[in-house]
Amino acid sequence: MQTATTLDVLRTSIAKLRENGARIGLVPTMGALHEGHLTLIRRAREECDSVVASIFVNPTQFGPNEDLDAYPRQLAEDAAMLEAEGCAFLWAPEPQEMYPDGFVTSISVSGVSEGLCGAARPGHFDGVATVVNKLFNQVAPDMAFFGEKDFQQLAVIRAMARDLDLTRPHVHSIVGVPTVRESDGLAMSSRNRYLSEGDRAAATTLPQSMKTAIARIEDGEPVAPVLAALEGELLQAGFASVDYAVLADSASLAPLERLSGSPARLLVAARIGTTRLIDNMAVCA
Incomplete structure (x- = not known):
């Protein structure tokens, strides 16, 4: 090389x-x-x-x-x-x-x-x-x-x-x-090395809660309360704050209040310890 x-x-x-x-x-x-x-x-x-x-x-x-x-x-x-x-x-x-x-x-x-x-x-x-x-x-x-x-x-x-x-x-x-993930589902990131042992364990709540939220949205539940529940789960798990949890159009990234038939994405950013984690997953319209 x-x-x-x-x-x-x-x-x-x-x-x-x-x-x-x-x-x-x-x-x-x-x-x-x-x-x-x-x-x-x-x-x-x-x-x-x-x-x-x-x-x-x-x-x-x-x-x-x-x-x-x-x-x-x-x-x-x-x-x-x-x-x-x-x-x-x-x-x-x-x-x-x-x-x-x-x-x-x-x-x-x-x-x-x-x-x-x-x-x-x-x-x-x-x-x-x-x-x-x-x-x-x-x-x-x-x-x-x-x-x-x-x-x-x-x-x-x-x-x-x-x-x-x-x-x-x-x-x-x-x-x-596509995103490469650890065996427990956490998205690989250079910033994962900043996580303490306890924060690293708690961080797995992020992909798990996102999958749960996506299943509920795809089943037709209203988006706003599903996203509120996702934020609550993260805070309860030990995240210090949630910068955003948004359902968005995959192309424009415009926020969606409901699935519209176009490809959508669930995007989340949250802070745990001193580390800011981001993740996103596709949502079937």
Whole structure:
């Protein structure tokens, strides 16, 4: 596996990958890799000739009171995991390489970036859209792969690609890969490592309560009381607060008061201990 930390080296290396018409897949990450990330690499390898992974802890998507400095950084370990999975190239720039002196541009995606995590983390999705757009321009992949666990992020990236007429990758070649879960149902996340033993055990209430709520909604029960019950179950289990529990249209992420026949999603964000967990699951219309 080759590694680049500067844009000049990246561009030269990508050009060599393309010499034989290789189909390139990109897997953007912030490192601290786990099985969820490796699943993205495997999916990309299935559909592309060469896989490029990026590791960049993006400062512009962290708020002033968030965990940028504490975010785990383990580049050597991550690189070894990527190489073992057959990743062809690692793009691991420093912040100064991604945001040189004088950088003043930001991309804002209205609609899908508002509400949900966008309401709790002002400016977060501007940072996500900007850095992903830069990654797309730098690597020019044929396809890009993202986990559905960050469902709002995926919607923002697809909207950006559509609105800016991106061709590498085109909006339809931005692939959402289903969430990878622990054996007890908790969605895999780099932030799970912050959970204490007791909080980790209690956190399993999140996916369990979501499944119960989905079954009730699909059986025709009114949405509002079902979501209120879900929030109550989380608080009773030891969660400190629930940022949101929303039934939303899968495409627009507009909140739904009832199933409308279109694909829907249950999205939840809740805090336990010092950790904010997010999760989402499909709801059959």
